[in-house]
Amino acid sequence: MPEGVQGPTGVAELAERLAVLRDRHRDATTPEAVANIVETVLGTMHGDLSQTEATLLSEVEQIARTIAAAKQEIASLQVEDINGSFIPSATDELDAIVEATARATNEILDACETFDMISSEVSAEVSDKLQGATTRIYEACSFQDITGQRITKVVSTLKSIEERIGAIIDTFAARVPGEARLSPKSEPEGEAALLNGPQLPGNGVDQAEIDRLLASFD
Amino acid sequence: MDKNMNILIVDDYKTMLRIIRNLLRQLDFQNVDEATDGAAALSMLRTGSYGLVISDWNMQPMTGLQLLQEVRADAKLKNMPFIMVTAESKTENVVAAKQAGVSNYIVKPFNAETLKEKIEKVLVHA
Numbered sequence: 001m002p003e004g005v006q007g008p009t010g011v012a013e014l015a016e017r018l019a020v021l022r023d024r025h026r027d028a029t030t031p032e033a034v035a036n037i038v039e040t041v042l043g044t045m046h047g048d049l050s051q052t053e054a055t056l057l058s059e060v061e062q063i064a065r066t067i068a069a070a071k072q073e074i075a076s077l078q079v080e081d082i083n084g085s086f087i088p089s090a091t092d093e094l095d096a097i098v099e100a101t102a103r104a105t106n107e108i109l110d111a112c113e114t115f116d117m118i119s120s121e122v123s124a125e126v127s128d129k130l131q132g133a134t135t136r137i138y139e140a141c142s143f144q145d146i147t148g149q150r151i152t153k154v155v156s157t158l159k160s161i162e163e164r165i166g167a168i169i170d171t172f173a174a175r176v177p178g179e180a181r182l183s184p185k186s187e188p189e190g191e192a193a194l195l196n197g198p199q200l201p202g203n204g205v206d207q208a209e210i211d212r213l214l215a216s217f218d
Numbered sequence: 219m220d221k222n223m224n225i226l227i228v229d230d231y232k233t234m235l236r237i238i239r240n241l242l243r244q245l246d247f248q249n250v251d252e253a254t255d256g257a258a259a260l261s262m263l264r265t266g267s268y269g270l271v272i273s274d275w276n277m278q279p280m281t282g283l284q285l286l287q288e289v290r291a292d293a294k295l296k297n298m299p300f301i302m303v304t305a306e307s308k309t310e311n312v313v314a315a316k317q318a319g320v321s322n323y324i325v326k327p328f329n330a331e332t333l334k335e336k337i338e339k340v341l342v343h344a
Binding site: 102105106109112113116131134135138139141142143144145146148149191194195196197198199203204205206207209210213214217 | 229231233234236237240241243244275276281283284305306307308309310311312313314316322323324325326327328329330332
């Protein structure tokens with residue numbers, strides 16, 4: 001190997017320093033620490049490298065660049081605004097939608113109940129027509145329950161995003177290295193796993209399928 | 219079918235209770251009581267006299283499924299006709315409800331005709 005070629009030594013040094021870092025911090029190693037080591041090692045390397053080493057180092061360098069770019073992008077997102085203002089504001093807006101539509105639905109139901117009372121004072125033919133119309137309105141008003149449940153699911157998702165953004169902020173700010181890492185979301189078990197609310201079209205089964213399913217038990 | 223029977227409707231969403239009550243009234247069922255969770259419903263069932271329960275599933279602190287299980291485990295209530303009316307529309311939900319002893323299952327949103335049909339079917343077999 002010509003004088004000055006430090007390829008294998010550089011790769012070995014990189015691996016060794018990453019191993020030391022991993023042993024020292026276990027799962028708490030920060031992206032900044034990895035990036036710094038990679039940049040330092042790359043800066044000290046010179047000479048000819050084998051194809052494998054060059055590929056490896058190129059990929060490690062790319063990882064370091066990606067980490068640096070991610071840091072910049074996250075910083076430019078002003079994530080504090082997302083957590084401090086945007087998400088709470090969005091959940092408030094959604095809550096307001098639920099309240100407003102519930103109020104409107106109850107106003108509609110008030111009017112329908114008035115029609116129902118009047119229907120006993122008119123001819124049978126008119127009464128039937130009134131009742132047919134109010135029945136359709138009652139059926140349509142059940143949308144409020146469905147939309148309320150869907151919005152509750154969205155709010156829950158937003159809160160989960162808020163928590164994860166908070167964890168990302170903590171990780172990159174390195175305020176409490178290791179402790180702010182994302183924890184895997186625990187999956188619900190038992191009956192809780194069955195409570196998923198309204199399904200999007202195609203995900204659940206319709207009434208006809210439910211009827212067939214129930215009949216299959218008989 | 220005894221249209222004078224007492225029916226207990228259970229839902230944590232009061233607007234839904236109001237809708238079901240009105241639909242039942244249009245079907246000539248006038249004696250309808252309401253509860254907003256499974257625990258309150260169970261208490262009413264144990265102290266009152268009801269011929270049918272129409273219950274939502276997703277409620278706190280006691281769900282509709284837990285209410286159903288309590289009803290089926292109660293010597294005095296075990297044969298109570300019980301219809302689940304819920305937005306939970308996955309196959310595993312229907313299977314779980316059936317295994318717990320549900321009499322019939324209606325998925326929200328539903329129409330008056332479906333409600334009428336299921337009530338008639340359940341009461342015929344009661």
